[in-house]
Amino acid sequence: MSDAVTRPVTTTSPGLLASLDPLLREWLPRQRWFAGKGRPVAGFTLVAATELLPAGGKLSLHHLLVQVHQPLTPAQGAPPAPGDCYQLLIGAREALPPRLAPALIGHVTDGPLAGRTVYEALYDPRPADVLLEALRTQARIGGLRFERDGQLEIRSGLVPRVGTAEQSNSSVVYGDTFILKLLRRIVPGVNPDLELPLALAHEGCPRVPPPAGWMSAELSGQTYVLGVLQPYLQGAADGWELALRELAKGQDFGAEARALGRATAEVHTALARALPTLTLGPPQLDVLVDGMTQRLDAAAQAVPALRPYAPELRTAFTALADLAADGCTWTAQRVHGDLHLGQCLRSPSGQWWLIDFEGEPAKPLAERRMPQPVVRDIAGMLRSFDYAAHSVQPRVSGWADTCRAAYCSGYAEITGRDPRTDPVLLRAYETDKAVYEVVYEARHRPGWLPVPLSAVRRLAAPQPS
Ligand SMILES: Nc1ncnc2c1ncn2[C@@H]1O[C@H](COP(=O)(O)OP(=O)(O)O)[C@@H](O)[C@H]1O
Numbered sequence: 001m002s003d004a005v006t007r008p009v010t011t012t013s014p015g016l017l018a019s020l021d022p023l024l025r026e027w028l029p030r031q032r033w034f035a036g037k038g039r040p041v042a043g044f045t046l047v048a049a050t051e052l053l054p055a056g057g058k059l060s061l062h063h064l065l066v067q068v069h070q071p072l073t074p075a076q077g078a079p080p081a082p083g084d085c086y087q088l089l090i091g092a093r094e095a096l097p098p099r100l101a102p103a104l105i106g107h108v109t110d111g112p113l114a115g116r117t118v119y120e121a122l123y124d125p126r127p128a129d130v131l132l133e134a135l136r137t138q139a140r141i142g143g144l145r146f147e148r149d150g151q152l153e154i155r156s157g158l159v160p161r162v163g164t165a166e167q168s169n170s171s172v173v174y175g176d177t178f179i180l181k182l183l184r185r186i187v188p189g190v191n192p193d194l195e196l197p198l199a200l201a202h203e204g205c206p207r208v209p210p211p212a213g214w215m216s217a218e219l220s221g222q223t224y225v226l227g228v229l230q231p232y233l234q235g236a237a238d239g240w241e242l243a244l245r246e247l248a249k250g251q252d253f254g255a256e257a258r259a260l261g262r263a264t265a266e267v268h269t270a271l272a273r274a275l276p277t278l279t280l281g282p283p284q285l286d287v288l289v290d291g292m293t294q295r296l297d298a299a300a301q302a303v304p305a306l307r308p309y310a311p312e313l314r315t316a317f318t319a320l321a322d323l324a325a326d327g328c329t330w331t332a333q334r335v336h337g338d339l340h341l342g343q344c345l346r347s348p349s350g351q352w353w354l355i356d357f358e359g360e361p362a363k364p365l366a367e368r369r370m371p372q373p374v375v376r377d378i379a380g381m382l383r384s385f386d387y388a389a390h391s392v393q394p395r396v397s398g399w400a401d402t403c404r405a406a407y408c409s410g411y412a413e414i415t416g417r418d419p420r421t422d423p424v425l426l427r428a429y430e431t432d433k434a435v436y437e438v439v440y441e442a443r444h445r446p447g448w449l450p451v452p453l454s455a456v457r458r459l460a461a462p463q464p465s
């Protein structure tokens with residue numbers, strides 16, 4: 001199923017997008033959250049425009065949903081393909097104060113904002129406050145709908161600041177009390193980043209911050225989730241930082257890995273209670289294995305360094321299909337979908353929390369919401385221990401293996417099932433994840449490519465029978 005936005009809606013600001021077009025062409029591809037890197041931008045279509053602070057004032061604020069057209073290949077003359085839809089929050093002022101210089105998009109020469117300077121408005125406290133206030137008061141502005149959970153009080157006047165983490169979306173922290181994540185590439189339908197934390201909150205799962213508010217847009221009869229407000233875990237450190245800190249000291253991370261295994265298992269148990277599960281037999285397994293194989297083929301096509309390993313990697317998937325053909329079945333349920341150390345926060349009291357249930361952002365929503373074996377998340381964490389171990393010099397021998405064992409033991413303490421007792425399933429999912437990472441790194445962080453490639457070499461090596 002495609003996530004494409006099909007029908008643009010009319011705008012209240014004629015000429016606005018045309019006047020921003022040359023600035024956005026230059027600015028958008030430089031944003032970390034822009035998913036279409038490496039392909040030229042051929043043009044834009046305005047999907048919706050909402051004035052959150054009116055034009056004509058000293059500061060105006062424009063909420064835009066913009067479809068970005070990018071030809072699939074940079075071939076001359078290729079027609080622009082219907083593209084991804086992005087959420088933009090554009091501020092416009094006569095002049096930009098120096099503190100907002102890093103947020104500059106550019107100077108507008110014509111159209112309704114002619115003579116003004118436009119910038120990424122999240123960096124500006126006043127626009128950021130507009131969003132919190134809209135959530136607090138459950139506002140409806142144009143097609144935008146702001147909602148909140150009645151149980152959690154949202155105070156007004158909390159001072160906003162933009163989050164500094166490397167991320168796929170953008171976040172604003174309000175007074176160290178709440179964090180609002182604004183989704184950047186938006187798709188129609190139920191978004192797991194809201195759906196799963198809400199379901200977990202209803203289950204009383206204490207490992208996930210409960211949504212306090214959310215914003216969405218109604219477009220052509222479809223809902224687009226645009227942002228989620230959650231309690232901010234003040235003083236929390238993420239698992240990636242903590243792991244690197246321990247590695248730098250040459251210390252093992254076994255106790256934390258075990259606690260992470262327990263936290264993952266608690267979340268999985270609550271998700272299995274809250275949402276449907278299903279049994280995977282040969283027909284479903286074939287679909288799953290086909291998906292893994294196709295992703296591998298596409299990855300090998302895109303990243304030449306993967307090609308020599310592809311035949312051996314394929315055996316990880318055929319071995320799983322063979323088990324299914326022999327009558328093995330597995331249980332599938334809703335999972336996190338992109339679990340790694342950076343998605344785990346440890347609060348100062350030592351509790352682990354899981355965040356960011358969006359799944360792998362590049363996958364279609366329907367696929368991200370499909371029930372899957374829990375091993376999918378477990379494989380993600382195991383890959384993450386391997387990433388951490390590879391990112392420091394000198395290497396700490398056996399560090400990732402200790403984490404792996406402790407994490408799986410912690411998981412088994414809660415569920416009674418140790419993931420290592422199903423090595424074929426685990427290898428298939430670790431392989432699928434490493435292949436995803438090869439593509440992710442080639443596209444976003446080429447300097448990191450050797451990390452998943454070293455895992456690929458290991459996973460492609462002959463397996464003990
Ligand atoms: N509830 C929270 N409390 C404290 N920090 C958080 C919270 N949620 C997210 N963060 C911080 O924001 C960063 C980005 O959040 P995340 O949901 O992973 O966004 P993205 O999908 O854009 O990567 C996290 O790595 C973490 O540092």
Ligand SMILES: O=P(O)(O)O[C@H]1O[C@H](CO)[C@@H](O[C@H]2O[C@H](CO)[C@@H](O)[C@H](O)[C@H]2O)[C@H](O)[C@H]1O
Pocket residue numbers: 166167168240338340341342356360361380383384385387388437440
């Ligand atoms: O932005 P997200 O957190 O949703 O996830 C994407 O970016 C991650 C990197 O920031 C990427 O994770 C990979 O690198 C991590 C170290 O930086 C490592 O811990 C993970 O195991 C590894 O997969 C993730 O894959 C990507 O979806």
